[in-house]
Amino acid sequence: MQDFPLVSVTTCSYNNSAFIIDTLNSIRNQTYPNFELIIVDDCSTDNSVALIEEWLKSYTGKYKFVKNEQNLTGSAPYNIALNMASGKYYSVVDTDDVLMPEKIEKQVSILDAADVSVAAAFSDALLIDINNELLEGTFIARHREFAAVPSGNIYHELLQGNFIPLMSLLIRRDIFSEVGGYDESLIYGDFDLWLRIAARYQFVFSDYVSCKYRIRPGSLTKTIRNWEYSNLRIFKKHIDAPLPMKWLYDIAWKAYLNDDIDSMPLVGTIGYHKRDRVLIANYLLWSLGISEEHGGIIITAVHQHIARGLSGVIFNSKDTEVNVFLSEIAHSVSASLLNEIVLKGYKENNHRTKVLLEALAARKNEPYLLTMLLLWNLGISYENSYQLLLQTREKQTEISTPQKSKHGDLITTLLLNEIAENLPSDLLNAAVADAYFEQNQAIKPLIIELSIKTGKRLYNAIRLLWQYNIPSIIGRQILTDVQANINIGQSDLISDINASDDSVFTNEIAPVISAQNLLRIAEDAYLNDNSEVISILRKIADKSHNICLQTYCAFSGLKIPVSPGKQTLDVITKHVGNKQNNKLLKVFSSDLEFFTSEIQPLIPNDDFKALAASLYFADNTVLLPAIGSAYLKNTDRYLKAVLALWKYRVNNHTGEIILKRIDDYCRQKRNKYYIDLCIYKDIYNAIKTKNVS
Numbered sequence: 001m002q003d004f005p006l007v008s009v010t011t012c013s014y015n016n017s018a019f020i021i022d023t024l025n026s027i028r029n030q031t032y033p034n035f036e037l038i039i040v041d042d043c044s045t046d047n048s049v050a051l052i053e054e055w056l057k058s059y060t061g062k063y064k065f066v067k068n069e070q071n072l073t074g075s076a077p078y079n080i081a082l083n084m085a086s087g088k089y090y091s092v093v094d095t096d097d098v099l100m101p102e103k104i105e106k107q108v109s110i111l112d113a114a115d116v117s118v119a120a121a122f123s124d125a126l127l128i129d130i131n132n133e134l135l136e137g138t139f140i141a142r143h144r145e146f147a148a149v150p151s152g153n154i155y156h157e158l159l160q161g162n163f164i165p166l167m168s169l170l171i172r173r174d175i176f177s178e179v180g181g182y183d184e185s186l187i188y189g190d191f192d193l194w195l196r197i198a199a200r201y202q203f204v205f206s207d208y209v210s211c212k213y214r215i216r217p218g219s220l221t222k223t224i225r226n227w228e229y230s231n232l233r234i235f236k237k238h239i240d241a242p243l244p245m246k247w248l249y250d251i252a253w254k255a256y257l258n259d260d261i262d263s264m265p266l267v268g269t270i271g272y273h274k275r276d277r278v279l280i281a282n283y284l285l286w287s288l289g290i291s292e293e294h295g296g297i298i299i300t301a302v303h304q305h306i307a308r309g310l311s312g313v314i315f316n317s318k319d320t321e322v323n324v325f326l327s328e329i330a331h332s333v334s335a336s337l338l339n340e341i342v343l344k345g346y347k348e349n350n351h352r353t354k355v356l357l358e359a360l361a362a363r364k365n366e367p368y369l370l371t372m373l374l375l376w377n378l379g380i381s382y383e384n385s386y387q388l389l390l391q392t393r394e395k396q397t398e399i400s401t402p403q404k405s406k407h408g409d410l411i412t413t414l415l416l417n418e419i420a421e422n423l424p425s426d427l428l429n430a431a432v433a434d435a436y437f438e439q440n441q442a443i444k445p446l447i448i449e450l451s452i453k454t455g456k457r458l459y460n461a462i463r464l465l466w467q468y469n470i471p472s473i474i475g476r477q478i479l480t481d482v483q484a485n486i487n488i489g490q491s492d493l494i495s496d497i498n499a500s501d502d503s504v505f506t507n508e509i510a511p512v513i514s515a516q517n518l519l520r521i522a523e524d525a526y527l528n529d530n531s532e533v534i535s536i537l538r539k540i541a542d543k544s545h546n547i548c549l550q551t552y553c554a555f556s557g558l559k560i561p562v563s564p565g566k567q568t569l570d571v572i573t574k575h576v577g578n579k580q581n582n583k584l585l586k587v588f589s590s591d592l593e594f595f596t597s598e599i600q601p602l603i604p605n606d607d608f609k610a611l612a613a614s615l616y617f618a619d620n621t622v623l624l625p626a627i628g629s630a631y632l633k634n635t636d637r638y639l640k641a642v643l644a645l646w647k648y649r650v651n652n653h654t655g656e657i658i659l660k661r662i663d664d665y666c667r668q669k670r671n672k673y674y675i676d677l678c679i680y681k682d683i684y685n686a687i688k689t690k691n692v693s
Contacts, residue, residue, distance in 0.1 A: 004034035005112070007104050008085035008173065010092045012077040014042040017051055019096040019214060022132070024055050027093070032104035037063040040081045043071040048095075075182035075189035082181050085173060093167040096214045098128070103210035107170035110204055119175050119201030124149070125165035125213040139165045139213045151205035155198040159235075160244045162191040164203070167211040169194075175201065186230040195238060228255060232266040239273050252282035253299065257292055275314045277328065278302055284325045289352030294341050301332035322359040339368070343389075346372055347382040368393045377442040378431040429458060433479060436462045437472040455497040457508060458482055464505050468533045474520045478513050485512035502536045510540050515549075519573070522552035526569075527562055545583040548573050551599060557591040558622050564607075564614040572602050596626050605636065612642045613659055617652050637675040638666050648683050654691040658682045 009027055013020055027037055037059070041049050049067060056063060064084055068077065078092065089108060093099055107121040114121075125139035140149060144163040158164070179196045182189035197203075228251045235243050248270065255263035264286045271279030281302045285295040306312040314328050330338055342360060345353025354376060361369040371392045375385040432450065435443035444466065451459040461482045465475040486492045494508040510518065518540065525533035534556045541549040551572055555565050588594035603611070612627045624646070631639040641662040645655045661682070665675050686692055 004032065005089065005108065006087035007032065007035040007089045007091060007108060007170070008038060008087035009035050009104070010038040010040070010078070010081035010085060010090070011095050012040045012042060012081060012092075013044060013048050013052065013095040014071070014073075014077075015044045015046045015048060016095040017044070017046045017048045018130070020048055020051055021055060022098055023093060023095045024052070024059075026099040026101075028059060028061070029101050030099065030104050031102050032108060035061070035104060036085075036087060037061060038066075038081045038084050039063065040066045040077045041068060042073070042077045043068045074187060075184045078189065079181045079184060082176060087173060090171045090173040090176070091167075091169065093211070096216065097125075097167045098132075098212040098214070099167060100208075100210050100212070102208065103168075104170065106206060106208050107210065110206060111170060111172060114204060117202050118172075118204055119197050120169050120171040121204045121206055122164050122170075123168045123206045123208055123210040125168050125211045126209055128212045128214050130214070130216045135215060138209070139163075139168075149205045150203075152202045153198075154203050155195070156242055158195055158198050159238060159241055161247065162194065164190075164194055165211060165213055166190050167213065171197070183233075186233060187227055188230060192230075192234045192237070195234065199238070199241075229260070229263045229266070232263050232270070236266055236270060239270060243270070243274070245274075245276065245278075249278050249282075252279050256282050256286045256295065259286070272314075272317045275317050277306065277312045277314050280314050280317070280324065281329045284321055284329060287321055287352065288325060288356045289345060289350040290341055290356075291344060294337065294344070297337060298329065298333055302329060305332045322355050325356065326359055326363065342369070342372065346376050349376075367395070374446075377435075377440065377446075378428075379434050379438065379440060379443075380427065380431050384427065432459065432462060436466050436475060439472070452497065455493045457486065457492050457494050457512075460494055460504055461509050464501060464509060467501065468505075468536075469528075469530060470521060470533070471524060474517065474524060477517050477520070481513045481517060482509065502539070505536055506539050506543075515546065518546075519548055519552070522549055523566075523569070526552045526556045527566065529556070531556070542587055545587075547576050547583065547598065550594060551576075554591040554594050554599065558595065559618075559620055560611070560623070561614045561618050561620070564611045568603055568607050568611055571604065571607060572599060575602050592622065592626065595623065596629070600626055600630065605634070609636065609638050609642075609663075612639055616642050616646050616655065621646075635672070636666075637672055637679070638662055640676070641679045644679055644683055648687060649693040650683060650686045651691050651693055654682075654686045658686070 009030075011023060011027070016023075024037075024039075039052060041052065052065065056065065066080060066084070068080075072080075081092065082090065089111060091104065091107075107123075110121040111118065124141075127135040127137060127139065127142070129135055140146070140163050144161060146163075149163075150157045175197060179193070179200065181193070183192050186192055194203075231247075231251060232255075235248065248267075251263070252267040252271075254260075255267060264283060267279055268283035268287070270276075271283050278299070281299055284290075285298060290298070314324060316324065316327065319327065338356075338360060342353060342357040344350075345357060354373075357369065357373050357376070361373045368389065372385075372389055375388070432443065432447055434440075435447065447459060447463050447466065450456070451463040458479070461479060462475075465478060470478070490512070494504060496503075496508075499507070513521075518537070521533065522537050524530070525537065534553050537549060538553045540546075541553055551569060555569060560568075588597065600608070608630060612623070612630075615621075615623055615627070624643075627639060628643060630636070631643060638659070641659060645658065650658065658679070662675060662679060665678065
């Protein structure tokens with residue numbers, strides 16, 4: 001067979017039992033004498049495998065049959081077949097298509113006579129139906145219109161759309177080591193593979209129609225999320241080549257209409273690389289959340305703009321997306337349409353469109369757009385703001401030159417100088433409070449300026465609660481306290497708007513907050529180590545002599561671990577809350593003095609022992625004197641063990657084991673001298689085994 005180089009003929013089967021025997025027979029009937037047959041069944045669920053096995057019983061040629069244990073779909077089976085091939089030339093035919101008898105013989109002679117620049121030979125294909133009846137036309141004629149089918153360097157022509165019948169090709173197998181096999185991430189891989197080969201090699205067209213292509217119901221459906229996405233990924237690989245822009249425009253428009261989150265970023269990537277106005281416009285319509293109704297008007301305007309001879313190229317593709325839209329795309333349409341777009345975005349709370357409104361308002365500085373942006377940022381619904389927006393727009397149209405905000409700030413100054421007087425106070429108050437509850441950062445500067453400029457107690461309370469990181473669940477209760485105080489006729493204004501923040505909170509806000517809510521603030525500050533709030537609460541506690549509030553501050557100052565500290569605080573708070581007088585009689589010089597004098601006597605022995613152990617584990621020595629005095633007072637052996645472990649620097653792991661043993665002995669009421677012996681024996685062993693710091 002030296003004059004007949006080996007050809008690998010591969011076929012991949014999946015549920016094609018109705019046609020597979022026709023395909024296999026067409027391979028067996030080849031006039032070429034030296035080929036190997038490779039069959040890959042992709043886990044068919046019909047009787048394809050049984051038919052293949054029965055057919056192979058009478059097949060006398062060389063073959064390999066692979067039966068996948070699971071369905072791989074896509075191009076994976078083709079790569080399996082390709083990797084098993086050993087021939088000089090490679091051919092693949094699907095199991096519903098048919099080869100003409102001289103297909104391999106004629107194409108081998110073409111490739112044998114060609115130089116190394118030629119990678120493949122191909123031909124046209126006849127069309128048949130499920131009954132093997134010939135249909136009108138041919139494969140290439142159905143896909144493309146040519147005066148003469150391209151041959152040789154077909155790369156640029158192939159980029160405009162695939163016209164090569166898969167089963168008609170015969171390829172030099174050695175080129176796959178250079179260009180790779182099928183891309184299995186694509187829904188179909190042949191077009192991509194032909195392009196990668198054609199970018200480097202020539203394809204020779206043969207007039208001999210070498211195969212029949214079957215058209216049947218149930219073929220792979222062309223959908224946006226598979227075929228179109230695959231096409232975009234293929235074109236991205238060839239992004240510097242002359243791509244089929246009209247085809248890309250159609251893909252981009254369909255992807256935009258279908259909100260295809262996979263395809264649209266690729267549309268943007270290709271569009272920006274090509275600096276193509278239409279592709280970028282489609283991508284920006286999607287990126288900015290512009291509706292199909294408005295998007296259709298814009299795309300039509302862009303096409304008309306280009307048709308009039310104006311440039312289709314984006315000039316500043318390195319600017320931000322929204323600026324590219326406003327500078328390069330939006331000038332094709334009216335300002336009123338842009339206003340409709342952002343108003344629709346506000347109505348639907350589409351935050352993708354909000355980016356456009358922010359940029360548009362910054363550029364135009366018009367009261368109508370600025371008001372819309374502000375109301376949107378405040379979280380005021382379209383329904384509640386419609387009349388105000390209508391009034392603002394009517395007032396703006398009465399003036400030849402729209403009034404601009406008196407200062408540069410697009411949000412806070414505008415509200416204070418031009419809008420606030422038109423907003424009902426209850427609506428504004430609710431919007432500002434909701435901004436704090438929802439942590440709407442866009443409104444934070446507004447709240448700061450409102451509190452400073454108006455001096456209102458409610459705004460100051462919101463500002464300080466936000467500033468001090470008080471959780472909204474606590475803040476909601478506190479604002480209820482503040483509003484209730486205002487509702488009973490108390491002033492809504494703080495007395496000194498120039499005072500420091502801690503003074504405003506201590507002297508103006510805290511007095512109207514219930515004791516229970518103050519404790520909630522203190523508990524949160526202790527649990528979250530909020531030292532700024534603890535510092536303010538100390539002043540309030542010193543002024544009010546509230547023992548519970550002082551306890552939270554002391555525990556925070558002493559850095560008592562949260563877990564045992566919280567348990568102890570709950571005990572103390574409950575104990576003090578049951579007393580008629582829960583006020584301190586004096587102000588202590590330190591947290592330690594306060595703890596020793598006021599808190600320690602209230603802590604049950606078991607809770608104090610747990611607290612002592614946790615301080616040892618945290619290496620927090622601040623309460624060592626209190627632990628030492630407690631031991632001397634009641635000679636508790638567990639506390640003695642804690643002090644000894646601390647003294648000899650036994651590590652936490654060993655210390656935990658020792659403390660558990662001593663606690664068991666104490667609960668068993670063992671002899672105290674026996675327990676002492678155990679303590680020092682365990683510590684000696686810890687030192688001996690170097691389990692010390």
